[in-house]
Amino acid sequence: QKEVEQNSGPLSVPEGAIASLNCTYSDRGSQSFFWYRQYSGKSPELIMSIYSNGDKEDGRFTAQLNKASQYVSLLIRDSQPSDSATYLCAVKTVRNTPLVFGKGTRLSVIA
């Protein structure tokens, strides 16, 4: 069974610090990796996608992918209280397989 594992948290970081969120996956055939942010009572919002090994930066967010070690991470620089949310990692293999989500990591940024 394909699995995506995340630490449920809460991960607490002070305002202005770097928040590091990690995700491991079991299927070596996984091709695409997504990070979604979900505020309490809201739906998931796509913030990053990454498809090849290495880093991908978008503003304060950096996604890191290491297929050999089967992990993907999300770094949030200069964390703000508004970043407090649950971050969902999602993984997809090839065309006709579903997107598999982890349970999410709850991030709390303390002002």
Added chain:
Amino acid sequence: EAGVVQSPRYKIIEKKQPVAFWCNPISGHNTLYWYRQNLGQGPELLIRYENEEAVDDSQLPKDRFSAERLKGVDSTLKIQPAELGDSAVYLCASSLGPTYYNEQFFGPGTRLTVL
């Protein structure tokens, strides 16, 4: 560009009653997904449509759940009869296509409470 639209946003029903959810995907998105999200869990796929064809419904409880996507645009998900365990958030998402790099965008969801 408008996002994925869902209605209703909230629904409270008694068990054994029917309920239906409606979704309008992002314009031009051929692939539509229905997910269910339980508290503290990630979304789980119920059914995926490519245009009007259901191509992955292996996780859809077919004894009580049904879905349709007439004309390949809007979609409706129905539960009949609802059970207590169906209480969850039902999310609709869409993407340009089904390939691995196609990003999925979610609607606001429908929070269902079955009493």
